[in-house]
Each structure stands twice: as structure tokens, then as C-alpha cells.
Amino acid sequence: MITTTVYNSEKGLFSISGDTLTKWDYENQDIVWTDIHDVTSEETSRLLKDTFQFHPLAIEDSYKYIRDHAVHHPKIDDFEKYLFIVFNGIQADESGKKYSIFSLSCFLGKNFLVTIHNEKGENTISKNIKNYISESAFKKGPDFILNLILDEIVDRYYPVLDHIEAEIDTVESRIFKEMPSNRNLLSILNLKKELIKLRRISSYQKEILYKLSRRETDLISLEESVYYRNVYDHLVRVADTAESYRDYVSGILDSYLSVVNNKMNEVMKFLTIIATIMLPLTLITGIFGMNFHTIPFLQSEFGFYISIILMIIVATVMLGWFRYKKWL
Numbered sequence: 001m002i003t004t005t006v007y008n009s010e011k012g013l014f015s016i017s018g019d020t021l022t023k024w025d026y027e028n029q030d031i032v033w034t035d036i037h038d039v040t041s042e043e044t045s046r047l048l049k050d051t052f053q054f055h056p057l058a059i060e061d062s063y064k065y066i067r068d069h070a071v072h073h074p075k076i077d078d079f080e081k082y083l084f085i086v087f088n089g090i091q092a093d094e095s096g097k098k099y100s101i102f103s104l105s106c107f108l109g110k111n112f113l114v115t116i117h118n119e120k121g122e123n124t125i126s127k128n129i130k131n132y133i134s135e136s137a138f139k140k141g142p143d144f145i146l147n148l149i150l151d152e153i154v155d156r157y158y159p160v161l162d163h164i165e166a167e168i169d170t171v172e173s174r175i176f177k178e179m180p181s182n183r184n185l186l187s188i189l190n191l192k193k194e195l196i197k198l199r200r201i202s203s204y205q206k207e208i209l210y211k212l213s214r215r216e217t218d219l220i221s222l223e224e225s226v227y228y229r230n231v232y233d234h235l236v237r238v239a240d241t242a243e244s245y246r247d248y249v250s251g252i253l254d255s256y257l258s259v260v261n262n263k264m265n266e267v268m269k270f271l272t273i274i275a276t277i278m279l280p281l282t283l284i285t286g287i288f289g290m291n292f293h294t295i296p297f298l299q300s301e302f303g304f305y306i307s308i309i310l311m312i313i314v315a316t317v318m319l320g321w322f323r324y325k326k327w328l
Contacts, residue, residue: 002043007031007138028111031138033145035125036116044116052114054107058084062105062116074204076211082109083219085146085208088201089153090160091119097163101201104153106146108219113142115149125149143220147227150209154231157202157238164245167191172252180260188253195246202239209235273328277318281311 007013008030036044048059058077061084077084085106092099100120107114117125129148137144171187178184209232211217215225288295288307297303322328 001037002034002047003037004032004034005133005138007135013133013135013138030111031142032112033138033142034112034114036114037119037125048114052082052107052109052112054082054084054114055079058107061086074201074208076208078217082107082112083217087150087153087205087208089117089119089125090156092156092160099160101197104149106149108142108146110219111142113145115146125152140224141221143224144227147224147231151227151231151234154234154238157198157235160198161238161241161245164191164194168245168249168252172255175252175256175259180256180263184256188249188256192246192249192253195242195249199239199242199246202235202242206232206235206239269327273322277315280314280318284311284314 002017004016005013006016034047036047048054048062049056058079061075073086074088075084075086083106085108087104087106089102089104090099091102102117102119104125105116115125119125129152132148133145137148167187168191171184171191175184175188209228212220213225213229213232215222220228284307288298288303297306300306319328
């Protein structure tokens with residue numbers, strides 16, 4: 001689906017179809033935002049190649065990852081008349097339990113913004129910022145529209161982090177209350193894996209927002225650089241939170257392994273005591289089981305009971321000794 005919104009100082013804010021856009025004039029006074037959601041049609045190709053005349057390498061990058069539903073390494077390229085930005089967003093449910101990463105490619109010019117993204121299902125970007133899209137927003141320029149989009153994307157990280165925090169608390173309490181199990185270990189490893197992924201994505205994208213907030217290009221106005229700095233601060237907080245959670249989960253993993261080792265040591269201790277007690281009992285039964293004619297009590301009717309009593313006495317003495325030495 002392709003949506004094009006135009007702001008004209010005389011006509012105001014209105015939508016047009018992509019077919020009505022011809023070769024783009026970079027000095028045009030109108031402000032245009034073209035949003036392309038999961039589309040690889042001829043119309044998309046015409047808009048990118050013929051209408052806006054973007055660089056083939058930038059088009060290839062944006063197209064490849066949209067088509068394959070893949071996550072692109074975040075990047076920002078300056079083509080003088082426009083910026084090409086690749087950002088990764090999160091598409092999550094309200095609880096933050098289930099989420100997926102999608103790729104957002106942006107072409108930002110003086111008077112236009114083209115966004116291409118590949119969320120599965122609905123167009124979450126248009127849905128989440130539609131309340132902010134107004135004439136006043138377009139008057140501030142396409143850099144302000146892009147700021148709204150990036151701010152909304154970064155804010156979507158927080159529900160996921162909140163859910164992960166709740167999962168960490170649950171797993172932490174569970175490993176000390178339950179017997180060690182593969183379920184607990186898998187939960188810890190999955191949490192660590194998710195946090196590493198979030199940390200990696202957010203860390204890579206900090207550089208992009210840092211450059212935008214520092215106005216390393218004239219396409220970002222001085223007024224809007226403040227807003228980009230705010231989004232940058234949010235992303236730094238996301239990255240730092242993911243990093244601290246990852247360290248915490250690593251500590252939980254160490255605690256879990258310590259619990260497992262303690263349980264194993266207790267089992268080995270118990271088995272060692274049993275084996276130690278059985279050793280003299282085995283010796284006694286071995287002696288009485290030797291094939292000689294002059295073994296004491298061999299012909300006695302109480303021989304069996306005497307051997308049993310002897311073994312009980314030996315086992316009792318050994319248990320008493322273990323308790324005295326506080327090995328039990």
C-alpha cells in the first residue's frame with residue numbers, strides 16, 4: 001500500500017495517489033510524505049527510480065530487506081540532496097510479550113520524506129502517528145515528520161523491556177523455589193538472547209540519531225535537532241536498560257548454575273556416604289561368603305543373625321561418626 005500526503009500553503013493538507021506524482025522538483029515548495037508499506041510493485045519502482053531519482057544502491061538496500069522481511073544493519077548515507085536512513089523498529093502487542101523486528105528505510109529531502117517498511121500485518125507507523133499528522137506538523141518540514149516516526153519507533157521498545165523485566169523477576173524467583181530444570185535454563189538463555197538482540201539494535205541506531213541531533217546535514221533544521229536529541233536520549237536509555245538487564249540475567253544464570261552445582265554436590269555427598277557405609281558391609285559379607293570350612297558361626301543356627309547385627313552395628317557407628325564430624 002502506498003500513501004502520499006501533500007501539504008500546500010494554499011490547498012492545505014490532502015492525499016494523492018502515487019500516479020499523480022511526476023518527476024520530483026527538489027525546489028518544490030510543497031511538502032510530501034510518501035509512505036510505502038510492504039510493497040514491491042511497479043508503482044513503487046517508478047516512484048523511487050523515476051519520480052524521486054534515488055541512487056540505485058540506496059534503492060537496492062531498501063528494496064532487498066523489505067522484500068525478504070529481513071533486518072538491515074542501521075545506517076545513514078548522505079546523498080547531498082537527500083539522506084538515506086535505515087532504522088529498525090519493533091512491532092509488539094500491548095503486553096510486549098510477542099514482538100518482531102522490522103526494517104524502516106527513509107529518504108529525507110528538503111521538501112519530501114519517503115518511508116518504506118515491512119511490518120507484518122497492519123501499517124503500524126501510520127496508525128501510531130496519525131494523530132500527530134496535521135498542517136502544523138507538515139509546516140515544520142519533513143524532518144519533523146521523520147522525528148515523529150523515529151520517536152514512535154523508539155517508544156515501542158519500552159513495553160518489550162517492561163515485559164522482559166517481569167520475566168526476569170519470574171525466572172529469578174522460580175530458580176530458588178523449584179528444582180533445577182531445563183525449563184528454567186532455557187528461560188534464562190532466551191532472556192539473554194533477546195536482550196543481546198535489543199542491545200545490539202539500539203546501540204547501532206544511536207549513531208544515526210546522534211548525527212541527526214548534531215545537524216551534520218542542512219536537511220535537519222536547528223529547531224528540529226532538539227527533538228532528535230530527545231529521541232537520542234530515549235534510545236540511549238533503551239540501550240542502557242537492555243545492557244543492565246543483560247548483566248542482571250548473566251548474574252541469574254550464574255546463580256542458577258550455583259544452585260545446580262549445590263544440588264549436585266548434595267546428591268554426590270549422599271551417594272558417597274551410602275557407598276562408604278556399604279564398603280565395610282560388603283567386606284563383612286565377603287568374609288562370611290568365603291569358601292572355607294572353619295569360618296566362625298558358619299555352622300551356628302544364629303550365624304546369619306550375628307552377621308546382620310554386626311553389619312547394623314558397623315553402619316550405626318559410621319553414621320554416628322559422620323554426624324559427629326558434621327558430614328551429615
